[in-house]
Amino acid sequence: MNYSEYILSPNWQKLRAEAFKLANGKCEFCQSSKQLNGHHLQYRNFVDCTTEDVMCLCKSHHDQWHSKHSSSTIATRDEVLAFLANRQRSKQARKARPRSRKKTVDFIVVTDNHLRLGMSRKGGWNRTQLEAIGVNWPPPNGWKESMIGQQLPAKALRSFLKTKSP
Numbered sequence: 001m002n003y004s005e006y007i008l009s010p011n012w013q014k015l016r017a018e019a020f021k022l023a024n025g026k027c028e029f030c031q032s033s034k035q036l037n038g039h040h041l042q043y044r045n046f047v048d049c050t051t052e053d054v055m056c057l058c059k060s061h062h063d064q065w066h067s068k069h070s071s072s073t074i075a076t077r078d079e080v081l082a083f084l085a086n087r088q089r090s091k092q093a094r095k096a097r098p099r100s101r102k103k104t105v106d107f108i109v110v111t112d113n114h115l116r117l118g119m120s121r122k123g124g125w126n127r128t129q130l131e132a133i134g135v136n137w138p139p140p141n142g143w144k145e146s147m148i149g150q151q152l153p154a155k156a157l158r159s160f161l162k163t164k165s166p
Ligand SMILES: [Zn+2]
Pocket: 027, 028, 029, 030, 031, 032, 057, 058, 059, 060, 061, 062
């Protein structure tokens, strides 16, 4: 029997069905019951495979394993689960990193110079730009002094400068 014969054989179909039942019809990693695959932990010879050798994985986690391992890789259940968990952790870490970096550079301390840069040629500020940096309209006395030294989101400061009057 070769591999393609085996994959279509009643033997494998039956073994897979048993393995799925043992796993309660759920991916052994994420518990999803969508698109289940039977993954061979090892092939031995085709005839000797038992449910111990077959793991129930959803397509996405099965693909993740095989993106790094060939079908002849021999691994235990625990090794497959550990690999998938590791991958998930590093994926989450990658996602979290840019967010925290953004937070640290995204604040700017307002200086006297920023306020001057936002000033119109006539020497004033308009309502839109002041509201962008949280100053009420009409601006109270001393608003400039109270803005200087404050931390503002860089985005707010950018729109303060962008919306200035000519
Ligand atoms: Zn899964």
